[in-house]
Amino acid sequence: MKTKEHILSTALQLFNEQGTAGISTNHIAEAAGISPGNLYYHYRNKEAIIRALFEQLFALWDTKLALPDDRLPTLDDLQGLVRTNFEIMWAYRFVYRELLALLRGDAALHERFVMIRQRGYEGFREIVSLLAQSGVLNVPTSDETVDELADLCWLISEFWMPTIEINGEAASAAELERGVTLMLAVLRPYFPD
Amino acid sequence: MKTKEHILSTALQLFNEQGTAGISTNHIAEAAGISPGNLYYHYRNKEAIIRALFEQLFALWDTKLALPDDRLPTLDDLQGLVRTNFEIMWAYRFVYRELLALLRGDAALHERFVMIRQRGYEGFREIVSLLAQSGVLNVPTSDETVDELADLCWLISEFWMPTIEINGEAASAAELERGVTLMLAVLRPYFPD
DNA sequence: GTCTATATCGCGATAGAC
């Protein structure tokens, strides 16, 4: 299984550097130091490689974005979640750079992505709701404000990195942290006292 | 100049429907009812067509997103701006669906996009600041909260449509309006009284 | 301005030897 994983990590690097459109299976094979034929032995085609990378991303989301299950979440937990998400998204940055284009070409992947994403969003919604319940946020739990705040936090979590990447330079730690700041700015009016 | 414009509108439609990656110059020519050679007479290559479409988008932004210059802007103006922006982005929806990929392949376009976008952001920043000055928002004009609110409104304005498009269906009017709602939710805590 | 014809290229994918 070593070659199979090597292909994936090579492809990830190339996709992150140059985008999926400019990278062919030949490029990946050459960069991985194997023959094109060998690549096709391990993966049906480029689409399969992209799918496998998405699955790695899904697995990371699944394992690293867990909520504490023994206590109520705090504001720090929420910030940590967003920071971790930024890290994961940076490692797989080609994904959100061309997400809609990638999903349009692969209906099965699209469906799966939407499902996974929905789970992630609901986790977010749950945290905000629990913060409201525990009084960290001064919002009635049943209020639609909870939904709005969750939507806003989610939007930042998903699209803050693409936003700063538009300017061209690599996303610096300081710029990413600005995203966390903005999320807190959204919530700040609801801090008690 | 009729053919030249016809090529553009045909390409726009195809790009919006199927993305730029899947559409070749041959496809565009065929859909436009002209020969491939003729297309190349009018445009150097596909990149040139994409650039021309970006220029159309820039022109729309420039003419349609103007602030009132005879009075202070209102909250309604801000909402109208975002709605208009949504309309424009929908007409050129292929752009934000694969923005970072498109810009990476064309340094000159990238530079120009960043400049135009910067102008747009500053206009936004200006509105929020004026809303603060005129007391529509209860925020000290010099406060960093103005920057945060401007950043948040801008993020919604740019990425709300891509967000809802992830779910796969065409962006409905109701879903787009939700973006306006979220922007108001960001500002609401700062409404006077 | 527009067409047809064509040259060149690289990609995706497979067959068959090792």
Next chain:
DNA sequence: GTCTATCGCGATATAGAC
């Protein structure tokens, strides 16, 4: 599992006639 060799295809781009 891995390689070499190769086929077929479609995309880009140009030449030259009309």
